[in-house]
Amino acid sequence: MSIGRPRAFDEEAVLDRAAEVFWRHGYDGASLSELTRAMGINRPSLYATFGSKEELFRRAFARYHETKVANARAALDQPTAYAAIEVFLRSSADALTTGDHPPGCLSIQGGLACSPENAHVAEVLATGRADTEAALEERLSRADDLPDGMDVRALARFVMTLSEGHAVHAAAGASRDDLQASVDIAMRALAHSASRRSFSSDGEPVAAE
Amino acid sequence: MSIGRPRAFDEEAVLDRAAEVFWRHGYDGASLSELTRAMGINRPSLYATFGSKEELFRRAFARYHETKVANARAALDQPTAYAAIEVFLRSSADALTTGDHPPGCLSIQGGLACSPENAHVAEVLATGRADTEAALEERLSRADDLPDGMDVRALARFVMTLSEGHAVHAAAGASRDDLQASVDIAMRALAHSASRRSFSSDGEPVAAE
DNA sequence: CAGGTTTTGTACCGAGCGGTAGGATGAGCG
DNA sequence: CGCTCATCCTACCGCTCGGTACAAAACCTG
Numbered sequence: 001m002s003i004g005r006p007r008a009f010d011e012e013a014v015l016d017r018a019a020e021v022f023w024r025h026g027y028d029g030a031s032l033s034e035l036t037r038a039m040g041i042n043r044p045s046l047y048a049t050f051g052s053k054e055e056l057f058r059r060a061f062a063r064y065h066e067t068k069v070a071n072a073r074a075a076l077d078q079p080t081a082y083a084a085i086e087v088f089l090r091s092s093a094d095a096l097t098t099g100d101h102p103p104g105c106l107s108i109q110g111g112l113a114c115s116p117e118n119a120h121v122a123e124v125l126a127t128g129r130a131d132t133e134a135a136l137e138e139r140l141s142r143a144d145d146l147p148d149g150m151d152v153r154a155l156a157r158f159v160m161t162l163s164e165g166h167a168v169h170a171a172a173g174a175s176r177d178d179l180q181a182s183v184d185i186a187m188r189a190l191a192h193s194a195s196r197r198s199f200s201s202d203g204e205p206v207a208a209e
Numbered sequence: 210m211s212i213g214r215p216r217a218f219d220e221e222a223v224l225d226r227a228a229e230v231f232w233r234h235g236y237d238g239a240s241l242s243e244l245t246r247a248m249g250i251n252r253p254s255l256y257a258t259f260g261s262k263e264e265l266f267r268r269a270f271a272r273y274h275e276t277k278v279a280n281a282r283a284a285l286d287q288p289t290a291y292a293a294i295e296v297f298l299r300s301s302a303d304a305l306t307t308g309d310h311p312p313g314c315l316s317i318q319g320g321l322a323c324s325p326e327n328a329h330v331a332e333v334l335a336t337g338r339a340d341t342e343a344a345l346e347e348r349l350s351r352a353d354d355l356p357d358g359m360d361v362r363a364l365a366r367f368v369m370t371l372s373e374g375h376a377v378h379a380a381a382g383a384s385r386d387d388l389q390a391s392v393d394i395a396m397r398a399l400a401h402s403a404s405r406r407s408f409s410s411d412g413e414p415v416a417a418e
Numbered sequence: 419c420a421g422g423t424t425t426t427g428t429a430c431c432g433a434g435c436g437g438t439a440g441g442a443t444g445a446g447c448g
Numbered sequence: 449c450g451c452t453c454a455t456c457c458t459a460c461c462g463c464t465c466g467g468t469a470c471a472a473a474a475c476c477t478g
Contacts (some may be wrong), residue, residue: 004424005474027323028237032466038354042427042470053466104321112380113318115238126381154390157383161374161391168373171321172335181363182370189398213454215443227433251457253438262436 011049012063012130014039019060024101027057027111027121053106057121064106065128068095081143085159086187088136091164093179096170101185108164133160181186220258221272223248227271232311236266236320236330241304242262244281261367266319273315274300274337282344290352294368295396301372302388312379317373342369 002114017039032053036043050056072095075087096104107125114122118126137156146155155175230239241262245251259265276409281304284296305313316337317414323331347367348354355364 002424003422003475003476007425015368024322025324026235026237026320026322028235029320029322029327031324031464033436033464034325037397043466044428045300045426047467048425088247104288108377109322111235111238111327112313112321112377113233113235113238115240116243119240125370129377151394154387156396157372157378158391158394161371161378163374164377165372166336168317168321168377171369174366178363178366181360182367185360185363185367185402186398189395189402192401193394193398197233211454212446212452214456215446216455240434242434253458254438254456257435257455 001014009041009045014041015056015060015063016058019064019099019106021055022060022083022111023104023106023109023197026109027118028115054118054172055122058124061110061124061128065131065161069107069128069132071095073132076135076139080145081140082145082187084136084139084143087185087191088159088182089163089166089186090180093170093183096167097176097179098184102171105164105167105175108167109171129160129164133157136160218248218250218254224265224269224272227265228273229310229313231266232313232315232318233267233318234325235318235323237324240348263327263330267333270315270319270333270337274340278316278337278341280304282341285344285348289354290349291354291399292353293345293348294399295392297368298372298375298392298395300388302375302379303385303393306383306388307386312382313378314373314376317376318380338373339371341417342366345369 011047018035021035021038022047024030025034032043032046035053036046039046043153046056068144072088072092075091076084078087079086102109107128110120110125111118112125121188133156136159140156143152146152162182166174166182169182215281224267230244230247233239233307234243239250241255243264244262245255248255255265259268281297281301284300285293287293316334319329319334320330321334342365345368346362349361350366352361355361371391375383375391378388378391
């Protein structure tokens, strides 16, 4: 057992609470008073554990990225590129509008724009999003159900763009059905855009040829 | 001529400078010191003219919306829905990556998430975006080159979502070509998705039947 | 129980925030 | 010029910000 007075809170639990505050108010808009209140701990405990507001944010975002975003990435295990894209977009749309946490996505709500001294924060978030896009691209590059000559990088960017746009919409109050209807259009369009041997016309992925 | 000491600055010019600061740093991240420095005026002049930081923001955003966004809306004058969508997306992508102002879009950079006392600001921005989406929907609902039964509301949302995602990407450093490649995919997909009598297969709009 | 160690809570720090008071400044007008 | 008026500028307001000193409290070991 560790020596000294035992900690009265769970580190990961308070990180989740902190993430929610950053999510709802952005990095600049999340004050220490609100953070400590939501986390249920007081300032010195926060600083002893995490060091600074920025470090707290990094930790909270890292945890968010490892848990919530990893969920979306599971979509990439689907057997075809078409299915991977669809599951990615649909599970994202669901996650963006679940009631368990603020609407939208911490990677975007956290701070697209920050005060000059907090510019790092925007970079951290952008890096996180870029990682997801890279994972998407990697999956698509391994696909054998895409038309020859398809620009997988641009396709990954397109899918990620759509997801980011949905996050913006969700933060502004769009419903789950609203987002899914947008995904419907995207998937129907993609199904017809690729060669017929790759994407079936009714949205179901089919084996090549 | 008006009486008293004449104003030493142009109201609209300083609004543009203010918009840039909000654009780059968000509402919460834009301090009065930085605003006055960029605007080239001092605090009392700012308060005498605009009343408060929030009012300054509203004015700056209104001007932005009337000038920059109106440009994108001009795309809706295109003769067909397909052309309107394409011109809207392409001119947006260009505007998001021009060097004349910060990358991305003030409607999003300004503050998706704000501190609790500034929640109005996020609402103002969301309303602006919703207006654009409504204009898009209105244009599409007048189109006669869309397949019967097309959900124009969802289509407008899809297009707007893509544009918002591009804004997020642009803010993170995506190049103009990056965004246009994403538009390429969207337009190619849409061209094949709708019935052939509506959208030609090579991306050129054609008259209905 | 005493001693050592870590966390807890209160109360505070300097700095920067958004916002303002009040005199100096510069224009039109007689 | 002297008067009037709106604007400009210096200096300041109360407040909240992110961050910290310090002592009481709670656990372990002996």
